[in-house]
Amino acid sequence: MKEKENNETKEDILTNRQGHPVTDNQNVRTVGDRGPTTLENYDFLEKISHFDRERIPERVVHARGAGAHGYFESYGTVGDEPISKYTRAKIFQEKGKQTPLFVRFSTVVHGLHSPETLRDPRGFAIKFYTEDGNWDLVGNNIKIFFIRDPLKFPDMVHAFKPDPVTNLSDPERMFDFLAQTPESMHMITFLFSPWGIPANYRQMQGSGVHAYKWVNEEGKGVLVKYHWEPKQGIKNLTQKEADKIQSMNYSHATQDLYDSIEKGDYPEWELYVQIMEDGEHAELDYDPLDPTKLWYKEDYPWLPVGKMVLNKNPENYFAEVEQVAFGTGVLVDGLDFSDDKLLQGRTFSYSDTQRYRVGSNYLQLPINKPKKHVATNQEGGQMDYRTNFSEHQNPHINYEPSTIGGLKEAKNPGKEHTPYVEGELQRQSISRENNFGQAGETYRRFTDFERDELISNLSQALASCREEIQSIMIENCTKCDPDYGKRIAEGIKKVTESRQEKMDKAVGEAEQMAHPSDPY
Template structure:
């Protein structure tokens, strides 16, 4: 090799090195798409060092506002169980005490929120809505942390910081840019189903009282014999479901950017207590190769005709917070906060969220955030944890020696509890890999959702997509059109035609073609489908 060739090769190597993604330790990142799991379905490993470093830094990017779900409202109430799952006793599926006795009431605190935008952003933004419920059960706290939409943008927790970065304001200009949003979504086709929901009227719930909630992730229920089933949670508002068109949202925002918080507070203040019924979908534990999707994939909906919604209880919110900061702002939720009879599945997003949520609260509120009244369980607490900023009491049992802060001890101190039911011990076998799950069709359900929409919702979806996509790079537009065409021929054709018309007019206004956008927004506004898609 002559000197020129050697120099060229060295320069090329340097260029590649400069463009190579690394960790903060300088390690080249060879797979930034998947956490490491046993087989491509999971479970995840605690030794996911790259992921833990990435997510723990992300958890600390903003002070003191929440990284996500910053804008929120909350209320107190109670959950009343039916004692059954549909027509069957709930004990067949779970031994969790919160569900066992008909009529049993458990105190709850609920926080509703927007996801991407800041603490003082309008509540009319096109954005998922958080729906987090803290149950103060007799076995300790249970947090059911979810959103208003039943799916999510990504299926692997490794991508979560990238997703939020793309959706938040540009780090240079500090304003949000639809091109960044669609660049991420076009580059991660699994997000297309969620994009279809978000850009339809379902992307702007009319208020918090009239929106659905979902646990999004797949969990497990475990019964007394240690047998487990997979479960999905769904909240259905008794007030009915109502969403907003873009035109309506803009009109509300021009007058009141706190409308959803105000609506919730005033309804409770006037005794018009909002109510939701809790439904579950149940599936035998396992990979279910007969399905065309993986039940652990949180970009997918479980078909209702195959896995029916079965009622298990209802929730009523009947008390407003006495102090917003103390109760709403400092409330802390975590997907890992489960009680006996409720368990994790191998859902990779769930396992990634479980580390991130509690880690974020320790940073945002402090390591002793669980001593705050809004977060503390309504039962005795006895731990050997010590110190940390803002600690104000010892978690000791009455009469316990303050000298013994370890376990086990011959001299006294706390002791382990007895196991009341048989522990669930799933069998796990497989190579440790960094791979996406199988059966990851990214557009089939998006097409089914599009066909399930009513005509005015389809019009809104196309109008909203064209309005933002028309501002994006042609390559991003082409990719989004291809995903829409793959999902549904009409969906793709209308999106293509809308973008073509917008480019011709030099404007993104009224791009619908088949029906004028303004006329569509004046049509039926309330949305209460008698059935869910699929």
């Protein structure tokens, strides 16, 4: 990386692709500081839509994946209460009701053929083929994320990807970004602990990460978070264990999942939800919509609602695992969005990416097609391979409304959820950032073993960075917890000294070889 220039020039000023100066590259425009985003966020839409088209045909993120078919079985209740109290979604209503699904597990940053032992969040995405159409629950293994504003997503991924000049992964690039993004400290704390390398996919937790909404028959909405708990137990890897596995098998997690299902040892997860009344919740020291924060179990208990069983491997990897397309906006009746800014940004980005990567008719592919009748006036586009266009009452009519046989609107199955939103349209971060509180709490809740691994892994990575970045990261860790910062500072020093000793020893050995003794 080049040293930072002292004097800024006109060329140093960030602009969009039209050449317009960007005066705020940190926040999308919202109604109030925590309200919904608006469609006229031009800089964000241009930035994210270009980002979605940066790779072909590989996914920009989550390229390396494995998948399986299975089913979801509803318990018909949420905890001890009937689930209809909170949501009218049909998938949950009947005890024992089974809904077919497809799951894709993945790593996030690295490419299609990268090892599955790398320190990286894991994707955990489920496509439910419900009677009301598809529902996609797109999440990760870790329950939080690095950032809270979607405007920063392309920057974050660019910082994590290899250097565009050398094509080499460089931890300094990543920490150059993260050090100046203090909300990431909670995710860093998890990622560099053993939780950053799950042992396999079967023994990995899953989470929707964001706060969503459930809506009941009366149109009342509550905030909800989703959590998948593996019945096989949870298992993570130390860095040494991961290195050993990687030397022998860089597809160990894919093989483990495939072999387990093939021999009839079907993995299962129980689905839990946390429920919170919708609102700002001024009593909390964080915003409940902030995806960098946990809702602690002791405050908002985990309530079981069903289980997932994976019982069939894909018949063709490319047709199913590669071409499956998920989107956070794919919800069915009774499920809704919250005003989480990152969730709303992802909702545009994910589906836009699939239209670019797979094609405008990606929903015609068998792995993506709903298992119910589809009737739409959309037509044409790349790879439209439909052969039966007489599904409609009158195939000549591809518009609505019509009096001569066109499609008609469906009746609303319940009262519409109509949350009230008011506020000034502005670019501003949320008022309760509290970037360090939960990161420190997580550090203190870790076992001694987890803390030791965190300090070792994070110190090793930061030792490769310049002192300016190290200083900021040590300061951020100290703000999380004084012991956290102290041990990271000591760890960086220890790693640096050890590397210098090894370098000096190597130089000495090289000099000896260059001046051998004369045996004659």
